[in-house]
Amino acid sequence: MLKVVDLEKSYGKKKILNQVSFLLNRGEVVGLVGENGAGKSTMLNILATITKATKGTVQLGDYIYGRKVEDIRKIVGYVPQELSLWEEFTVEQNMLFFSKLSWKKRTKEECRQLCLNMQLEQWKEPVKSLSGGMKRKLNIAISLLHDPMLILLDEPTVGIDMKSKNEIGKYLVKLAKEQGKIILYTSHDMNEITTFCDRVYAIGQDPFYTNLLTNNGVQVDRL
Numbered sequence: 001m002l003k004v005v006d007l008e009k010s011y012g013k014k015k016i017l018n019q020v021s022f023l024l025n026r027g028e029v030v031g032l033v034g035e036n037g038a039g040k041s042t043m044l045n046i047l048a049t050i051t052k053a054t055k056g057t058v059q060l061g062d063y064i065y066g067r068k069v070e071d072i073r074k075i076v077g078y079v080p081q082e083l084s085l086w087e088e089f090t091v092e093q094n095m096l097f098f099s100k101l102s103w104k105k106r107t108k109e110e111c112r113q114l115c116l117n118m119q120l121e122q123w124k125e126p127v128k129s130l131s132g133g134m135k136r137k138l139n140i141a142i143s144l145l146h147d148p149m150l151i152l153l154d155e156p157t158v159g160i161d162m163k164s165k166n167e168i169g170k171y172l173v174k175l176a177k178e179q180g181k182i183i184l185y186t187s188h189d190m191n192e193i194t195t196f197c198d199r200v201y202a203i204g205q206d207p208f209y210t211n212l213l214t215n216n217g218v219q220v221d222r223l
């Protein structure tokens with residue numbers, strides 16, 4: 001369970017998040033939507049322990065944010081908007097490099113299996129030769145190396161074709177349903193959000209997203 005209570009974040013005098021509270025349960029895929037600059041990445045960065053909240057509390061399982069950050073990082077996976085890959089290295093070399101940085105030890109076969117689970121089969125190919133969709137899949141596979149409980153993805157499907165989008169979306173649902181992961185992800189593609197998310201949080205004052213998704217039968221709560 002991820003419990004966020006009365007979270008606030010300001011940059012200088014500018015308040016980005018104001019008294020945000022919500023609860024995510026294991027096995028859920030939840031969307032986070034809102035216009036550019038609404039605070040989606042800020043929210044994910046706080047949950048990923050990259051940015052500190054100005055006020056409020058966050059609890060993930062038995063861990064309270066703000067105390068031992070290393071304990072939280074062991075159970076949180078974060079996929080940033082930008083690809084963080086070694087372009088000159090092969091898929092295999094990227095997976096093995098990042099697995100060495102992880103606290104959880106993985107065999108080469110397990111690393112490969114994580115890629116295959118994502119329908120990423122180009123194990124021996126350099127990243128620079130992969131399509132955008134394959135790179136996105138590798139970025140996600142790397143975030144799963146330490147088997148996190150909470151997976152945060154910042155626009156994981158931006159700029160990729162519908163087939164890869166569909167494969168990634170289906171895989172996220174499978175991870176949540178079969179392994180009890182908590183998945184929170186942002187996207188500007190409302191079709192994708194409607195297809196893969198159990199429910200959605202809309203951030204910001206503008207009711208545009210709330211109205212659009214509610215009209216499509218999606219459960220939306222405003223933050």
Ligand SMILES: Nc1ncnc2c1ncn2[C@@H]1O[C@H](COP(=O)(O)OP(=O)(O)OP(=O)(O)O)[C@@H](O)[C@H]1O
Pocket residue numbers: 011016034035036037038039040041042043
């Ligand atoms: N380090 C920072 N210092 C000052 N302001 C910041 C900082 N990071 C973000 N902001 C501001 O906070 C607001 C929210 O930004 P954020 O990136 O969280 O929005 P977003 O909803 O993710 O937008 P997008 O859809 O464009 O990715 C923006 O006005 C942004 O300029």
